[in-house]
Amino acid sequence: MELLSTQVEPSIETPGNIRCSARIRWGLTGELSLWVDVPEACTKSLSETGNPWLVAMLPMAASLGEDIELSLPVDALLLENVRGVMKIWKEWYPELHSVDIRCPVKGYAEPKSTRTATFFSGGVDSYFSIARRMPQNPHGIPAVGKVDDLLTVWGFDVGVSDEAQFRPLVGMLSESAQRLALNHIIVRTNLREVMPIYRKQWGPLTHGAGLAFIGLMLERRYGEIVLGSTYPYGVLSPWGSHPLVDLLFSTSGVTIVHDGAAMTRIGKTELAARLPETRRSLHVCQAAGLHNCSRCEKCYRTMIALDILGLKEAFNAVFDWSDYTLLKVSKVYVGGGLQQIFYKEMISAAQVRGREDVVKALRYSSRRSGRLAPFVGFAEQLVKRPIVWRLGIALRRWLLSGSIQKEYIAL
Amino acid sequence: MKFLKNSALSSSDSPGYVRSVGKIYWADEKEFCLWVDVPEAYAEFLSESGNAWLAAMLPLALSIGEDIEIGLSVDALLLENVRGVMAIWHEWYPELKPINIHCPIKTWEPTPVKKNAAFFSGGIDSYFTIARRIPGNKYDIPAVDKVDDLITVWGFDVKVREKNQFFQLEKMLKKSAECLGLNHLSIRTNLRDLEAHIPFNDMWRRLGQCAGLGFVSLVLEKRYKKISLGSTKAFGNLTPWGTHPLVDALFSTSSLEIDHDGASFTRDQKTDLVAKFPPAHTALHVCFAEGGYNCSQCDKCYRTMMTFDALGHRETMKSAFDWSKYDVKNIEKFFIKSQGDEIYGSDITGVAKLNGREDIVRALCYASRRSIVLRPLVKFSEWLSSAPFIWRLGVRLNQLLLKGPIRKI
Numbered sequence: 001m002e003l004l005s006t007q008v009e010p011s012i013e014t015p016g017n018i019r020c021s022a023r024i025r026w027g028l029t030g031e032l033s034l035w036v037d038v039p040e041a042c043t044k045s046l047s048e049t050g051n052p053w054l055v056a057m058l059p060m061a062a063s064l065g066e067d068i069e070l071s072l073p074v075d076a077l078l079l080e081n082v083r084g085v086m087k088i089w090k091e092w093y094p095e096l097h098s099v100d101i102r103c104p105v106k107g108y109a110e111p112k113s114t115r116t117a118t119f120f121s122g123g124v125d126s127y128f129s130i131a132r133r134m135p136q137n138p139h140g141i142p143a144v145g146k147v148d149d150l151l152t153v154w155g156f157d158v159g160v161s162d163e164a165q166f167r168p169l170v171g172m173l174s175e176s177a178q179r180l181a182l183n184h185i186i187v188r189t190n191l192r193e194v195m196p197i198y199r200k201q202w203g204p205l206t207h208g209a210g211l212a213f214i215g216l217m218l219e220r221r222y223g224e225i226v227l228g229s230t231y232p233y234g235v236l237s238p239w240g241s242h243p244l245v246d247l248l249f250s251t252s253g254v255t256i257v258h259d260g261a262a263m264t265r266i267g268k269t270e271l272a273a274r275l276p277e278t279r280r281s282l283h284v285c286q287a288a289g290l291h292n293c294s295r296c297e298k299c300y301r302t303m304i305a306l307d308i309l310g311l312k313e314a315f316n317a318v319f320d321w322s323d324y325t326l327l328k329v330s331k332v333y334v335g336g337g338l339q340q341i342f343y344k345e346m347i348s349a350a351q352v353r354g355r356e357d358v359v360k361a362l363r364y365s366s367r368r369s370g371r372l373a374p375f376v377g378f379a380e381q382l383v384k385r386p387i388v389w390r391l392g393i394a395l396r397r398w399l400l401s402g403s404i405q406k407e408y409i410a411l
Numbered sequence: 412m413k414f415l416k417n418s419a420l421s422s423s424d425s426p427g428y429v430r431s432v433g434k435i436y437w438a439d440e441k442e443f444c445l446w447v448d449v450p451e452a453y454a455e456f457l458s459e460s461g462n463a464w465l466a467a468m469l470p471l472a473l474s475i476g477e478d479i480e481i482g483l484s485v486d487a488l489l490l491e492n493v494r495g496v497m498a499i500w501h502e503w504y505p506e507l508k509p510i511n512i513h514c515p516i517k518t519w520e521p522t523p524v525k526k527n528a529a530f531f532s533g534g535i536d537s538y539f540t541i542a543r544r545i546p547g548n549k550y551d552i553p554a555v556d557k558v559d560d561l562i563t564v565w566g567f568d569v570k571v572r573e574k575n576q577f578f579q580l581e582k583m584l585k586k587s588a589e590c591l592g593l594n595h596l597s598i599r600t601n602l603r604d605l606e607a608h609i610p611f612n613d614m615w616r617r618l619g620q621c622a623g624l625g626f627v628s629l630v631l632e633k634r635y636k637k638i639s640l641g642s643t644k645a646f647g648n649l650t651p652w653g654t655h656p657l658v659d660a661l662f663s664t665s666s667l668e669i670d671h672d673g674a675s676f677t678r679d680q681k682t683d684l685v686a687k688f689p690p691a692h693t694a695l696h697v698c699f700a701e702g703g704y705n706c707s708q709c710d711k712c713y714r715t716m717m718t719f720d721a722l723g724h725r726e727t728m729k730s731a732f733d734w735s736k737y738d739v740k741n742i743e744k745f746f747i748k749s750q751g752d753e754i755y756g757s758d759i760t761g762v763a764k765l766n767g768r769e770d771i772v773r774a775l776c777y778a779s780r781r782s783i784v785l786r787p788l789v790k791f792s793e794w795l796s797s798a799p800f801i802w803r804l805g806v807r808l809n810q811l812l813l814k815g816p817i818r819k820i
């Protein structure tokens with residue numbers, strides 16, 4: 001893979017934005033155009049190195065087994081770190097390749113910025129990171145750092161062309177940032193559109209690299225970029241965002257912080273709930289744009305946690321509790337893999353708080369999901385095959401009829 | 412488990428040093444007086460928080476299952492991180508159960524720009540870390556950061572009462588730091604005396620190293636922004652160990668980052684870079700057997716010497732070792748004991764193959780086969796050594812099995 005050229009020009013698609021784009025050659029004849037739009041005010045913050053492009057290209061190069069070539073200089077620490085990333089990925093997924101990287105090397109220079117940004121989707125992880133980065137806050141939450149900017153990415157959870165879904169959501173997030181007295185920056189990218197590995201392997205492999213790509217695109221503005229953890233220490237397994245890997249996307253000038261893995265999800269929810277803004281604006285749902293649908297697995301996961309914590313009332317503004325019942329909790333389809341971790345945490349928390357009714361419903365859901373998972377997995381395999389894919393869809397629908405399950409905005 | 416007293420006074424044991432002392436009480440009647448000596452010039456940087464003491468107490472508290480109580484405030488991020496450390500240790504060693512920590516919390520505050528330090532024992536890892544932290548160096552090694560101070564700990568690799576051995580080593584390290592234009596300081600602590608009270612097998616290597624280095628780092632937390640410690644195992648080959656990139660970083664606070672440096676490199680890659688760093692050519696010290704020089708006969712020396720040999724750096728490193736004691740034939744008797752030894756062995760084999768050193772490859776393959784046969788016997792002899800009455804027999808058997816030109820340290 002080769003970074004052929006980069007260009008910075010006003011964005012036609014996103015008014016008031018500057019587009020930083022790159023032409024990337026791959027395979028024998030393949031070529032793609034990857035771009036990132038940032039507000040004009042951030043023009044001076046745009047990276048002039050090969051750092052973000054290297055991070056963006058890495059998963060695709062590792063899956064194709066193609067060396068990477070860049071004419072832009074890459075930070076010496078990042079170049080070292082990327083070797084580590086490849087070693088870890090190869091250990092997790094032996095089908096991936098270790099590739100060589102040919103580029104000029106940029107040695108350490110005294111960092112210029114001490115600004116901190118955190119990614120902001122409006123979910124539990126975002127508010128958890130923010131809540132602990134408000135020094136001297138009146139809510140009694142001990143600060144572990146500070147934050148200056150909130151970064152929202154258009155093109156990751158919501159499709160890069162889906163303006164109808166993104167605009168209302170971003171409006172809500174901007175209002176929330178304003179109330180928190182924090183700067184809100186919206187970055188738009190076609191990364192998931194032009195590099196299929198960022199669509200197909202987002203969860204298990206590329207999630208952290210995608211976020212680091214965005215962070216490093218603004219590397220001249222930041223000393224630290226915070227991204228919320230997914231799974232907690234003690235139960236870590238190969239995943240696209242992981243404390244070992246995310247940190248390795250750091251350069252000698254910008255540290256990528258994998259934040260909050262010392263806490264369980266329910267622990268994060270409890271702490272984030274102490275921030276009034278969370279009670280007003282929490283947005284966890286990927287099924288609908290502006291509001292939480294209060295029907296999907298992601299909404300239910302958070303609602304169950306709030307119920308266990310005795311915070312149903314406090315979150316009346318963000319969830320519709322009228323349809324929430326423990327019978328439905330027992331019908332949540334958790335899947336058979338890593339997702340079970342969150343539910344096991346909730347069972348422990350419910351036990352500690354004497355919520356035997358929730359424990360019973362969650363146990364039922366966990367057992368039911370465990371039994372269903374292999375059949376759902378089989379149906380999902382069928383969906384990927386020609387001729388029988390319709391049968392796969394029908395089988396999956398039948399197996400999960402009546403279940404609370406994951407729903408996503410189509411990318 | 413309680414931490415009650417914290418005082419700083421002149422050290423009677425180490426002239427020119429200030430001693431910070433804390434008392435740890437546990438199991439109703441037991442107590443331990445933990446101290447750390449820092450040079451008087453650094454007294455103003457001595458920590459006033461509970462951070463360092465918390466790091467020091469953590470392995471003992473988990474091993475005996477007692478909650479920790481500290482009257483001094485602990486940094487909010489460290490307190491969160493320590494939960495992560497406990498979750499990881501519990502995953503690795505299920506007998507260690509997370510405990511509660513009761514203490515006042517200190518929240519983040521902006522701090523003035525501080526210095527960077529790196530731990531410095533004079534070995535491959537130390538020089539590898541330093542070599543990449545000299546911006547604009549004349550050796551063409553790209554800098555990944557900068558370093559101001561080099562810290563040597565007296566009480567970890569060299570025992571806290573081994574004065575002669577430490578002074579020889581310190582003299583050499585100070586000279587080397589001077590040549591590098593870097594500041595050097597020694598910190599002395601009796602932390603490892605606490606090991607005798609910790610009911611956890613092979614505690615230092617499996618658990619305590621990161622907490623120990625975290626403790627020493629946090630003692631001078633007012634001076635530093637970042638402290639680097641050299642990695643042991645490389646990414647892709649990580650296993651539960653006393654120093655680990657996940658755990659070490661978790662001894663960071665909101666104002667001091669503990670940096671696990673160099674895990675993207677295998678040991679032979681590190682060794683190769685060190686050979687290209689002239690200040691290490693005369694001052695490299697890898698030996699646990701001797702204080703001021705490399706004995707060139709122990710397994711640690713031999714491992715490093717054969718790597719240099721396989722990489723073609725024997726001539727470059729002629730001053731660091733007594734090469735008259737080195738013979739490729741002797742490698743056949745190299746005992747590969749642990750999984751870590753096996754990884755190093757296969758890394759060196761790979762390098763030797765790449766460089767056409769079939770003699771080293773053959774010798775290491777022989778050593779590997781020989782070690783497979785020896786390992787259960789050595790284990791048996793170690794078991795005998797710890798049994799009452801027959802322990803002498805075990806010691807003899809062990810000596811007999813490991814007899815050869817390379818000393819196992």
